[in-house]
Amino acid sequence: MSEQNFTSNGEYPIIAPCPVDAVTLTPLDDEEARPCLVPSNLNPIIKIPVVLAENTLQIVVEANIPLNPPASEIKRVFKDAFITQCKLVPVRFGKETCHGSVRTVTKAKLFVEGFIRKDIEYATSNCNGVIRDRIATVPFSGFTELTADDFFVYPIIGSSSESRSRYINPKNGHTPRLDKFFFENNVYYNEQPYCELVNAEFFELDFSPCPTGVGESFSTLREKIVVDLTLKVLQVRQVRVNALGGG
Template identity: 85%
Template sequence: MSNGECPIVNPCPVEAVTLTPLADEVATPCLVPSNVNPIIKIPVVLAETTLQIVVEANIPLNPPASEIKRVFKDVFLTQCKLIPVRFGTDPCDGNIRTVTRAKLFVEGYIRKDIEYATSNCNGVIRDRIATVPFSGFAELTPGEFFVFPIIGSSSESRSRFINPKNGHTPRLDKFFFENNVYYNEQPYCELISADFFELDFSPCPANVGESFSVLREKIVVDLTLKVLQVRQVRVDALGLG
């Protein structure tokens, strides 16, 4: 559309389609009636913790940079393992124990996407992607658990026999073995958030117009995680059906 004197020009048109709105209405879900409280198996949040990760790294830049424009960051976890170190009571009257204290081992890397200008006055913006690894552990104490993890123990036993012909010697050719194996649900982690605080600089200060080929970073990350375990829980079925 124009006023006849100043036409409007679209220099970079692309194909587009105007969508037609569709009618929608609320659907009623079908719930199976139940007279008892069912048991379901779902992930249960054991703990939520914030880990502070402190790393330092040198990132080479090729071609050299004259100015850092932007830096984007993400955290990737490659390992998150809960190792029990203290145990409490048995909630199920068997070989299952609660975990009251544990070490949380984490490993991963910080992915940095660095955009920078070169020394050319009209040079293109360069992009450098670097992955900075980190690893460490934290201790989860009883007060930090919302729900204690549970772990079942396996056992094995061996029964011996006496020599029927000589009651003073045991038999070395006859044994009875018994094994009990409990397969546990492995606790796991989910990322919630990451807060980055960093200082990026050239190890050798560069004057205006000069370039530098190494970017040194000192970075602090407050990484918040959920620790979960798939568990069986009973839910209230009153009102269903």
């Protein structure tokens, strides 16, 4: 009988399989650091992104995804939502502010465009085949309406203007001059509202358009997808904050 190596308590030694290189880290001491604040007796104005609205959009998409080689069974499907375009178009305005050149937006259309990236893992008809992987992008687009009740803070947009002044002919007071004009232009450069992706919840039904029996395979996967997509709508704004004086 071969000799066995036992530990001090009479049990077999435990040897970890498949070892890799590892380093035990040494903890470092830390202490609280005091930030340096510039003393100020005034309430400063800062420029930061402000959340205008946060809404959940429901997107309904149907798609046919070809599979090559054909599949006999769908194993797993991973999904992510990507936003490629999100534009706020004002359609109704409220009161004017900032000396009358800037108006609040009380109603707007939000145009959204993007795609769903799907990673499909499936088995083929081979008894001992490998798991196949199919990546597909399913596009979607649409719009929703944001009303006054949807906004936490109204978006603002400044209007530009241009005017032209005419002159009368000094030699003939009955005719205007066509060779002399005074032009005035006022251009307001607005901060473009933009979107931020918060959450995507997927509900989907995947099936073969033609029913298949056990052991048969299908080359097209039909999908009916419902996505509840939550977005933040933001705009960079100037905001006055309360400052605490100190050393």
